[in-house]
Amino acid sequence: MQVWAIANQKGGVGKTTTSLCLARGLAQGGGRVLLVDLDPHASLTRAFAVPTDPPPAGTHDLFTGTSASLAALARPTDIPGVQLVAAQPALATLERRGSTQPGLGLALGRALHAVHASYDHVLLDCPPTLGLLMVNALAAADRLVVPTQTDPLALHGLADMLRTAAMVERSRRRPLPQHVLPTLFDRRTRSGVQSLERLHAQYEGRVWPDAVPMDTRLRDAHGLTSEAGCGGRGADAYARALDWLLAQVQAPQRQAA
Ligand SMILES: Nc1ncnc2c1ncn2[C@@H]1O[C@H](COP(=O)(O)OP(=O)(O)O)[C@@H](O)[C@H]1O
């Protein structure tokens, strides 16, 4: 079982879209995929039209000491081969309360360990904040995938995220390989083209040497969960990104200095 954290401390960079498109691609390749929504905003959970009132059972239950298992929390989705653990709004308050309880940083990793024979791939859709949930994801992950918008400001966000990952990596007993996916690329703007060039130059070896273009068909997350969804240029790009990521899993990583 391979666990990938899809994370960036910046919001709106395509984390949820990336999680969905990669999950679909992995399942189409025959994999058993588990998506875990770690974001209190629950975009992924809403994309799958899980009713949110009353809040569904889901990720928060892993942290409440009720020893809920992921196997019990995972629900089937409209995408064959993909299951989902839903997010609840209560996740937002968890970080504050959780910080005083020892051992909570590893709750997700422990829960995943118990289902390692049931899935081939687990994708963790992270919140855009560095707190207990992101730390759980980075502690549990075998790989970190960082979707990054191709604009100058987003490059600062990327640097912050990679610094955070390096910090968590030092406290784990195994490396956390990092992969950067340029997203929301608009080739008609000079700042987009320049930002992509900088990304490729600065993070050579860690960055996918391509980019997911702006594509209105990717704008509607609900569409991405339907049979007709995830078609078009953006989806094609995600299929290529997935091939590249899977090749990285096989290959030793070349890190830029
Ligand atoms: N390649 C793309 N082209 C057009 N819109 C996109 C693309 N990727 C994401 N979006 C849209 O941008 C917004 C933010 O994406 P999302 O995946 O929710 O980001 P995050 O999870 O990082 O907050 C969403 O409305 C999404 O549908």
Ligand SMILES: [Mg+2]
């Ligand atoms: Mg999101």
